[in-house]
Amino acid sequence: MAMQISATNPEHPALLLELPWSLPLQEWPEDCLVPLPRGISRHVVRYARAGTEIIAVKELAERPALREYELLRDLDRLGIPAVDPLAVLTGRTDAAGEPLESVLVTRHLRGSMPYRSMFETTMRPETMHRLMDALAVLLVRLHLAGFAWGDCSLSNTLFRRDAGAYAAYLVDAETGELHPRLSPGQREYDLDLARVNISGELLDLEASGALHPSVDPVEFGHEICTRYDGLWQELTRTSVYPAGKYHYIERRIRRLNDLGFDVAEMQIEHSANGDSVTFVPKVVDAGHHQRQLLRLTGLDTEENQARRLLNDLESWMATQEDYAPGAPPASSRLHSAKGYPEAARPEVLAHRWVRDVFRPTVRAVPPGLRGAMDPAEIYHELLEHRWYLSERAQHDIGLDTAVADYIANVLPEARAPLEP
Incomplete structure (x- = not known):
């Protein structure tokens, strides 16, 4: 049977045909590979260049390759953070006509790191807590969407700043299953696998001397459960409020927004005697601040980056002469510019901020010093550096001064490119 390519974009097959598919993946020549850090995998995985794309190629049997390709496409449609599926190739043969395993092709996630490369220098416990937070959020998002991972681990996860x-x-979605809704038992099974896998991975790091001496692998394995349970409870719990205290419902919704989630639906019921109200949110959409920033500025960022940029945007807007103080703020959940002059609309001011503040600031950082940081992360770090210098000077030193100091004193030592 001739080789077949199923792709998400009609342009990808032509680019992929340039690669040496008649060779087993582990025999690919160095001149077509990209030297990026790889995590541990049960399959052979290589990074390669296809046109302007850097792709990850994983070799596996045909049936699981096709299944994982479709699952990743489902996760993409659901807006779940996962690698982007580009194609699956079946029917491969070598030069002698002998069959080769199929391959799954995904887009390399720029700026991402497998966990083992993050432990090349001893990672502080505070950073590991942040990794557990990120993994707990991912697992909750998957479960809210009805996806049972079946193999949650640090090895099957990529992390971005x-x-x-x-x-x-x-x-890695090879073991995943998508359902209309997960039962408590399915969620608990996923969570228990995560605990065991993470503890095992950290024990391996401990044996190799790559783990901070204060880190207990078993304790950190339990931490994912604690953080998951707390977030799941906050997102799904039923609240009972006194009748007439409807601002409590708004406060709960704002708290969910602060966690990065939107409430798509809500169920509100009055008690039989009318003295209390039961509120049940249906949280299905994560990325609250991401969507706000994208709508206002066109910038597509991670959730925490979006929250930070929105705060800076609002502070900057307040300094503009044509800003209407009564206009809804950029991060307002329900916002309309109706009734405000054209120049004072939040969208107009936001695009001016991108043009006059965000882009010039990011472009001031030489490309060779940026490493794998994306523009939003660069801007966040510049804001952090400005705050640090201003605290030390006991007055606001301004963004231009912070950028110059950051380029001169921070980047040359702190950043090394993760990608060619």
Whole structure:
């Protein structure tokens, strides 16, 4: 049977045909590979270049390859953080006509890191807590969408910097199952697998001397359960409020927004005697601040980055002469510019901020010093550096001064490119 390519984009097959598919993946020549850090995998995985794309190629049997490809496409449609599926190739043969395993092709997640590469220098416990937070958020988002992972682990996750925290992405969906809704038992099974896998991975790091001496692998395995349970409870619990205290419902919704989630539906019931109200939110949409920033500015960022940029945007807007103080703020949940002059609309001011503040600030950082940081992460770090210098000077030193100091004194030592 001839080789077949199923792709998400009609342009991808032509680019992929340039690669040496008649060779087993482990025999691919170095000139077509990209030297990026790889995590541990039960399959052979290589990074390669296809046109302008850097792709991850995983070799596995045909049936699981096709299944994982479709699952990743489902997760993409659901807006779940996962690697982007590009194609699946079946019917491969070598030069002698002998069959080769199928391959799954995904887009390399720029700026991402497998957990083992993050432990090349001893990771502080505070950073590990942030990794557990990111992984707990990812697992909750998967479960809210009805996806049972079946193999949650650090090895099956990629991490990206997100304004001082991390964002976690699913990288292996081979064991996953998508359901209309997960039962408590399915969720608990996934969570227990995560606990066991994470403890085992950290024990391996401990044996190799790559783990901070204060880190208990078993305790950190339990931490994912604690953080997951707390977040799940906050997102799904039923609240009972006194009748007439409807601002309590608004406060709960705002708290969910602060966690990065939107309430798609809500169920409100009055008690039989009318003295209390029961509120049940249906949280299905994560990325609250991401959507706000994208709508206002066109910038597509991680959730914590978006929250930080929105705060800076609002502060900047308040300094503009044509800003209407009564206009809804940029991060308002329900916002309309109706009734305000054209120049004072939040969208107009937001695009001016992108043009006059955000882009010039990011472009001031030489590309060779940026490493794998995306523009939003660069801007966040510049804001952090400005705050640090201003605290030391006991007055606001301004963004231009912070950028110059950051370029001169921070980037040369702190950043090394993760990608060519």
